[in-house]
Amino acid sequence: MSHRTRKQIILGLLFLMAVSFPLKAEPGRKEDFQTAVKIAGQVLNAASGEPLIGADVLVAGTNYGASTDTRGAYFIENVPVGIYTIRVQMMGFSEAEKQGVQVIEDGTARVDFKLRPKVIQFGSLIVWGDRMGKTFWENPASVQVISHKEIERSAGQNLGELLKNQPGLYVYDTGGNAGSKTISVRGSHANQVLILVDGVKLNSAQNNLVDLSSIPLGEIDYIEILKNGGSTLYGSDAIGGVINIVTRKNRQSRQKLELQAGSGSFGLRQASGGFLLKWGSVQTRVNFQRRFSLGNFPYRSLFGRRQIRGNNRFRDLNLFFQVTHASILGGKWYFSGQWYRAKRGVPGALRQLTPEAALTDRRGLFQSGWTVLLNRWESLEWTAYFQKFVQDFYSPTPWVFVPISSQYQNEAYGVDIKSRTYFSEKQTLILGGSFRVDQMTGTDRIRPLFSIGRVKRNTTGVFGLFQWELPLPDNPLFQNIFLAPGVRGDWPSDFEATSSPSFGISLNHKGPVRISLKGTWAKTFRAPTFNSLFWVEDVFARGNPNLRPERGVNREAGVEMSGRLWGDWTGSVHFFNNAVKDLIYWRRGYDGKYMPVNVKAANLSGREESVSFKSAGDYLELNWSRMYLLAINHSGERNTEGRILPFRPKHTENFSARVQGGNLFVKITYRRVSKRFTREANTKFIKGYKIIGVSTGINFLFGKLRLQLQGNVHNVMNTTYEILERYPMPGRSYQLQISVKL
Known part of the structure; x- marks a missing residue:
């Protein structure tokens, strides 16, 4: 970023702050600043x-x-x-x-x-796209909901940037605008977290990872985060938790047109927008996002010298559409599609640089759903989907001087069916089933003998969950108890059948201060990925066809409180334990090649705390959270038994403060992460870091037209740090954006 560009952005931020202080409006004009x-x-x-x-x-x-x-x-x-x-x-x-x-x-x-x-009349809509439902106080599961308003107020441009400051979450980032972003929940590996869009799984069977930087925020209504095992409802891959992205098909729409443009450090340019059209009971939404970045940024080398992180260029295009019909065969129907294309440089890790490597991603996701009330007490929801993900990797001169040109095509399609039976207002039975086909074709264009070829997995699952609220009329402390037993069975084509039972309970006190005591227990599992099973041996790694599925037992107990004093207060403390058996870990052998193996066991335990405050009138909002994590390796081997699992920080802490006065707002974020070990034997580590961010903006109102100017400064203190070993993160960076809503 040139000195001139940096100066322009700083002056722009100062201008925003200057013009946003109380502006006198001409009397009599209703559309003046409010x-x-x-x-x-x-x-x-x-x-x-x-x-x-x-x-x-x-x-x-x-x-x-x-x-x-x-x-x-x-x-x-x-x-x-x-x-x-x-x-x-x-x-x-x-x-x-x-x-x-x-x-x-x-x-x-x-x-x-x-x-x-x-009583809901026939033809109305209950819920669709999510099995957790929006969070309610009695729910024993540890579910966090990020509302549409919180998403709009965030300074993030994609899902990874939004989630990195949320309690209990840790985003792995390879650095810069082109860096991939994956997520850990309470110490889990990123491939143990299930990512859903309206209840449909995004994780591919190839590596079970989802790059969160590829998911824009424009069409998201709200996000549900389940922080304990979710295999009872979702099957495989939910050992660490579930993140369900719910789009805006249920929302009463108010904005007909939204446009946004921005510019920032490292040559970042972006534009996004969307519009809404209505014809009677048919509603159509279209959203797009286009980003481009030169990407290269300065960093300090291992010896303290200032260098440039090259080959970090990036450009992408994201298109989304959704059509909903309010009444088809007595129910509500939708059809949505997303098309994504990205091309980025892959700089590689320090000491293993790939200055000419490039990665191209293409993804298409199409799904359709129909929800109807069969009678006064029963509803039925049906979803069908198809997705295809193609990834091309090319590196003419990698660090071992062996050129690479490969392509991986992943396809998945399936059907989910779910019914709800309301025996009463306090008793609900949820039954469902699913069938999914995952298949991958891996091709090595230079050395065809090293190609994985075509592999396939079929998975059939059925589940049931009963929700029962029992009143406690004679109990002075708790007014009700909520029970949620459930069980699921899955039959994958390449592994033995597995069952995933769960049980949740909560005791709830209602009054000026509301208190809920919660506890859950659940069994979980994750099938090995295609890469782990079938990777053909080369100079880097080899697969292991003898891998066993990971299996876990998740336990959690906590207390949540809320009340009103000068505003709305909420607080919570959760104690969690996730015991994982046959954990899959890529281990480097004596020949220098990596191979996945089943570690005997691992135990992830800790404590998550959070407090939030929102003042009356929404002038002040404060959020604080902290997580203490012990991720212990129980491999039974002398050098690794009892050690901390790599890349799991023991302490993470987040704080944010947002102040709004008149048409001006200012938000400050703070994040602290402790050191992380990088070897199983805990012989090496990367140091901890503290990051501060600042956002400020001003809103203008002209009749029904709303204009917002916003400036963001990331890493204000210009801290030198790494999230993953030998992947440096950018220093101080800036961003300006303008948005229009009508």
């Missing part, structure tokens, strides 16, 4: 007093609105001065509205609602 949050409140269940999550709160006759968060709270920003009718809607509850709500220039109108439950 205090950010104009209408706020809480939506509760009138029968139980519990917060309602995901209710749509709309300003009648306008495009303004919001959805309630995990506390049932909502905040509607930038509403012009005037008198309005506020309407709230939620599935399974009677609609409510309040008239004559007055919005003034320098205040926030508080409007609370209590919705009464009602």
Whole structure:
């Protein structure tokens, strides 16, 4: 990045901060700049007093609105001065509205609602795309929901940047705009975390990894994060947890057009946008994202010398569309598709540089779903999908002077069916089944004898989950107990059948301070990847066809609390333990080649703590979290028994503060990570690091047009650090972006 470009970006950030301080508006103009949050409140269940999550709160006759968060709270920003009718809607509850709500220039109108439950009539939609459902207080599972509003407020451009500061998560990053980003949940390996889009698995059977930098944020409604074993609902690959990305097909749409453009360090240029079209009961969404980066950035070498990280160029194109129909055969139907193409340089690890290597990714994902209520008490959901992922790697002069040109084609298709039976308001039975085909073709263009060829796996699964809420009328401390037993069976074509039972329980206290005691137990498993089984021996590595599936037992106990004092407070402490048997680990042999082996066992245990505060009026938001992790290797071997598993930090800590006044906002993030060992014997490690980021922006409102200018500074202190060994991360970087919503 040139000195001139850096100077321009710094001046731009200063300009944003300067012009955003109180601006006098001409009297009489409703569209002038307003205090950010104009209408706020809480939506509760009138029968139980519990917060309602995901209710749509709309300003009648306008495009303004919001959805309630995990506390049932909502905040509607930038509403012009005037008198309005506020309407709230939620599935399974009677609609409510309040008239004559007055919005003034320098205040926030508080409007609370209590919705009464009602019997859902035939043809309505319950939930689709997610099996966890939106988080509710009694749920014994450790589920975190990142709302649409939180996504919009983040400074991230993709899923990896959004998740890196979330509690209990750790994003592995190979560095720079071209670096791949994969995720760990509470010390798991990245290939033990299941990534879903509307309930459909993205992980390929080749390596079970998903590059989170390839998933844009524009079409995401909310994200569910299950932090303990999820094999009961999802089958293989959920040993560490599940991240379910739910798109905006259920949302009451308010923006018809969204456009965004940005520029930043290392030659970054990006543009994204989307639009919404409606024809009667048919709704169509289209989104796109285009990014380009020269990518090269300066870093300090192992000897302290300033060098340039080359071959880090990057460009991609992401297209997404979705069509929904409100009434087909008495239910709701959708069809969506994503097409992604990226080309990036692969610089390689330090001391093993690949200055001319290039990687091309092409991915297509198409899925269709239909959800219907069969009668007053039963619903049926059906999803079919097809996806194809093609990856080409080319390196004419790698570090061992053996040229490489390879291609891997992954295809997956299948069907998921799920039914819900409501025996009463407090008893629900969820039954489901799935069939999936994974196949891969690996080709070595230079040495065909080293090609993996075509391999295939068929997997059939069935599951059941019963949710039962029991009242405790004579108990002064807890008002109800929630039970959730479940079981799943899977029959993969290349391994023996396996079962995954689970059980969850929570005790809940309702009052000014709400308390929930939670506990879960679950068995999990993960089938070996195609690379692990079938990699043809070359100068680097060889596969192991004798691998056994990984198997785990996940236990968790915790307490969650929430209340109101000058705003909304929430806090939680969770103790977790994940005992994994036959852990698959790529180990370097005496011949210098890597081969996957089953480690006897590993134990991931620790404590996760979090506290958050959101003030009345949404002027201040604070979030803090910390995780203590012990990832112990129980291999039974002298040099590795009792050692810490590589690349698992013992301590991680996150803090963020967001302040909003008028049309200006400022957000500060802080992340601390302790040292990580890089060898099984714990003989080498990479040091810990602390990273600070700052975002600031200003909002303008012109009638129904909303304009936002935002500037971001990443790694403010210009810290030198690595997340993975010999993959340096960029120093201080800048970004400016402008967005328009109509």
